[in-house]
Amino acid sequence: MIFLSYWFVAFVACFLPVYWLPWPPAVRKWLLLGASVVFHGHFAGPAGVVPIVALGILTYVAGLLRSKFWCVVGIVASVAALVFYKYLRFLCESLLGAVVPAWGEAAWSSAQDWLPGAPPLAISFFAFEFIHYLIEVYRGHEPIRSKVDFALFAIFWPSIVAGPVKRYAQFIPELELGAKSVRGDDVMIGFLRLAMGLVKKFAADNLTAWISFHDDHYASLPMSMRWLIFVGIALRIVLDFSGYSDMAIGFARMMGMRLPENFWFPYLARSPADFWRRWHISLSSWIRDYIYIPLGGNRMGPVRRVVNGIAAFTLCGLWHGAAWNFIVWGLYHGAGLAITASIPALLGRTGARLETGMQRLWPVAWALTMLFVGVGWLLFFYPLPQALTMLRLLVARS
């Protein structure tokens, strides 16, 4: 947990007071860039920094050239880096290995020579932000011309670890505002937001310890306890993820910048679609804008819409980690979204009545959505057989 390390506390305690001094905007930006380089260098190490610097330079130059060819090259390079660093083992062992185990093993053993011990820190965030940038430039939007601004967009330290996934059109104006002046109000609100994030993280860590302890003897627990753990798992992830986001948003606010909200009371959602409008908003909107809509979205008929949704959410699942359970989780959500979106069209008048009924009986819609989301978390956290066993044990004694 980077934000809870003593090194990080010392880093923030040294950096923020200096940043708050009345510097000219250009100096402030350089200060922020220096801090971001120190932060990234410390936590990622040389093996983690080099690929990001290389990708960043390629992305910046491709953007400046405004050439479609170079934008595509940059996008392919980001995707390739993501696949190489994060998914190569999964591709070798779990995909190729599932077909021809010997090939999978051989591929992985030779790939190991090329890979660092761990993927570069936050490679998924970097890749998604660079891809977004290049797609926007490809679509004709203005690129970032200033090297400092681009570097800050790439390695802005509050959002490196756990997002939100930034959009440069939103970020650059905020950066300018923060560099110009930091108001007392911003610092105060940032502090409060940071405190909120810390409280959430504290609760999430306690829940994690509690859940991990009960994992081993889940089957022998009474039914009420199993349901309590089911709820605990759902609470843990929202507290953990949104706690991190709160801290990132809080730190940015202390520097006079507003990062986009990432979680908006997701457990108040009354449908899977509503849930995804509230959950990890920056990621789900990225998936929508750069995968779902380019695939055709809902413009090419109901079948294509279902296929597009499932494909987009499978990728969303895979983004969270290189393992089958994340893919299954993505598929599950994609299927859930497809079914709930298709019911009114498939069932005709009955479907429309059902939809209206659910809007009126919102507690039922809410409960069903929470059940759907909760089952999803079992798939997210546990290997499929274990998740299915846990699910069965929510209704069966043994």
Added chain:
Amino acid sequence: MRRLLTPPGFFVGLVAGFVACCVAGRKAPTLLPIEDFQRFHRFLNPEGLYYATALQVRALARRELPCDKIGVIIGGSSVMQGVGQRAHAAWTIRLQQELGDEFRVVNLAMRGGAPNEHGQIAAEMMCRDGRKIVHVCDVFLHTFADAPDGNRDVYRYFFHDARARGLLLPLPERDRTMAALAHERRDDARFDELRIQTRANRWLSFNDLWHVIGYEHAFTVWHPFARKHPWRARKAWREPPLNRKPFLKIREKGLVAVAQQGTPYDREDLERLRAQVLQSVPEVLRPRTLAVVNRLNPEFLQVVDQDTPGFLEGYDRKVQDALAYLRAAGLHAVEGCVSLQAADFLDYGHLVASGGNKLAVELAPHIRALADELGYLERKTARRKRD
């Protein structure tokens, strides 16, 4: 609310609150020391995520060891902690009885602890206070202490906490070794974190505040040991009875451990061990330290000797060699558990109540003799005569 919450008020409150917490953290361990202390148990040690701070232990030692008594600080491993004996029947209680009212015994040994960890550091703090103390610790045959900050990562925090606060006695060899170790550990993020934590805590006392709150009012970290009442203050927890099953199950492992004790020392081993003592124990503390080399369960020794003829002879020689290097390094060293039978042991090394009592009876004369040698008893007699 928005009108009330203005930046100036917020920041004044924030700074005032922060300063108040720092001052409270600095003062709290002294004002609210650990009560009814018998020994560290799983609700008061790192096993249960409770990392008693140097200030807490100093306050505890100051209270348990009044200035007019001779303080006997027990350090070292689980054998000295009394694992195998109930808290109210631990060997240190018998030791207190044996030593009489002139002495006060406090048991700061830890499971898996080294001679230079909690007990020694507390002894150093008491020496700095000018107290009359004797530090009693057990020493394993294979090592004294791998590093000046101890053997186990989990206990190293205590050395660094005391060091950052300047509570240790001066020892240039230790400083040099720590500087070399810092270089070796430069890529280890844990030590980086520990270094920053302890230095920051020296000025801000956040660790002390949190541990006092956790002890007095509510603990904030969930742990399986405390699962029935996870937030209950640690002072409300009593030491649970010992689960003997794991000890009884590991007989085979014990035999292997015993068999390893027979390998004789070579010259390099002895030099290494002596150097470990010199870089760990400050000069002032060496004459005040009674290092005990406890003999292992005779039944285990016999079994291994039957399998490996000549083992027992080698073991006896090794014990004597260990005593010799400890004495050469300036410590007082004695052999412990010499009068114990197999029934006095829980496993190959830990003692049951009868074994603990015998160990107390064995060590009391040595402690008394050491106190006498240090002049503690004479001064007392002289003062009494004067009065």
